[in-house]
Amino acid sequence: MQSELENIYHSKINNLNFLLVDIAYRKPHLHFDMEVSFVLEGKGKIRTQEQEFTIQAGQGIIFNSCQIHEFISEQAMKVLVVQFSTTILEIVFPQLDRTNFESQPFDLENNPEVLYFILQAALSYFEEGTHSPLRVHGYTSLVLDGLMEICNYDILSAAQQNKLMDLQERIQRISSYIHEHYTSKISLDDLATREGFSRTYFSHFFKNNFGITFKEYLDNLRCEKARTLLASTNENLLTISYICGFSDIRTLNNAFSKCYDISPKDYRKNNLNSPVVIKMSFNQDELDNQKTYNDKESFELLQDYLEARFTNFSLKS
Numbered sequence: 001m002q003s004e005l006e007n008i009y010h011s012k013i014n015n016l017n018f019l020l021v022d023i024a025y026r027k028p029h030l031h032f033d034m035e036v037s038f039v040l041e042g043k044g045k046i047r048t049q050e051q052e053f054t055i056q057a058g059q060g061i062i063f064n065s066c067q068i069h070e071f072i073s074e075q076a077m078k079v080l081v082v083q084f085s086t087t088i089l090e091i092v093f094p095q096l097d098r099t100n101f102e103s104q105p106f107d108l109e110n111n112p113e114v115l116y117f118i119l120q121a122a123l124s125y126f127e128e129g130t131h132s133p134l135r136v137h138g139y140t141s142l143v144l145d146g147l148m149e150i151c152n153y154d155i156l157s158a159a160q161q162n163k164l165m166d167l168q169e170r171i172q173r174i175s176s177y178i179h180e181h182y183t184s185k186i187s188l189d190d191l192a193t194r195e196g197f198s199r200t201y202f203s204h205f206f207k208n209n210f211g212i213t214f215k216e217y218l219d220n221l222r223c224e225k226a227r228t229l230l231a232s233t234n235e236n237l238l239t240i241s242y243i244c245g246f247s248d249i250r251t252l253n254n255a256f257s258k259c260y261d262i263s264p265k266d267y268r269k270n271n272l273n274s275p276v277v278i279k280m281s282f283n284q285d286e287l288d289n290q291k292t293y294n295d296k297e298s299f300e301l302l303q304d305y306l307e308a309r310f311t312n313f314s315l316k317s
Helices: 094-098 112-126 133-150 158-181 188-195 199-210 214-232 237-244 249-260 264-271 295-309
Strands: 016-029 034-041 043-048 051-056 059-063 069-084 099-101 153-155 281-283 288-292
Touching: 016 112, 016 133, 016 158, 016 295, 034 112, 051 059, 069 112, 069 133, 069 288, 094 099, 112 133, 112 295, 158 188, 158 199, 158 214, 188 199, 188 214, 199 214, 214 237, 214 249, 214 264, 237 249, 237 264, 249 264
Parallel strands: none
Antiparallel strands: 016 069, 016 288, 034 059, 034 069, 043 051, 043 069, 099 153, 281 288
C-alpha cells in the first residue's frame, strides 16, 4: 500500500474529468492534473503541503499539479471534483501550466456565478447521451476565469517550478513510505536516515510540509484504519491495535481519543454497522473510504442542487 501518483484518465472529454464523491477518507495522493474540489454537503478536513484546513458545504479548494492532498471527514462529505490538464488552455492561456494557486478554502456561496458555472459544466459532463464537449469546456473556462478573480496565485518561473516539483517528489516519497509501513514499527529516525537528514532537521521539515508532527500524522493514519474496523468488524480491541500498528490497547485508546474525542469502545458502540461506513467502498490495502456516484446519479443529484439554489438566478450582464 502506498500514497500513489494517481493516473487520471480523461475518458469522456479531452483534458477534463468530473467526479461526484462521498468522502470519509482519501489518503494522501497527487496527480499531474489540477483539481478543484467543491463541498456540496458536510464538512471535514483537508491536509496539503504545510497546512490543515477545515472545509464545509459551500466552500471549495484548488490543488495544483503534483500537489499532495488528503481528505478526512467523520460523517463523509459530498464533494464535486473537477480535474483538468494544465494544457487545457495552452492556446489562449499557456501560463496555466506555470500557475500555482494558493491552496486554501474559498467561499463559493458568495461567488454564485462561479458556483453556477461549475454546476453547469458538471451537468453537461454527466448528461447521458447528449453531453457537449464544447459546452463542458466553455463552462470550465468560465470557472477558471472566476477562480483567478477570487483566489491568490503566482506565475512560476521555470526554476521555481522545478524546485517545487523536487519538493513534491520528496514529500510524495516520504508519504509513500509511511503508508507502506504504518502498520509496522516505524520511527522518525528511520525516515530521517532514508532522506539523508538529521533527526532534528527532518522533524522540522515534516512539520513544515505536512502541517502536523510525524507522530500526529502516524497516529491519525492508524486511527483512521481503526475507526473503520471498529464500525465494520467484530475484531476485538487488541487485534485492532495490532492490525493498525499500535503496540497495545492503551496506546490505541490514547491516540483514538485524541483524534476523535471518544474512546474506541464507545465509538464502536455508537457506530457498529453504521450505514455511513458500510456504504463506502473501503479498501483495506489503500486505506480509502469513499463512494463515487455514476453519471446518472451524479446528474440527478447536481440537478436538484442547482434547482434548489438558482431558481431565480440571473447572470451579470
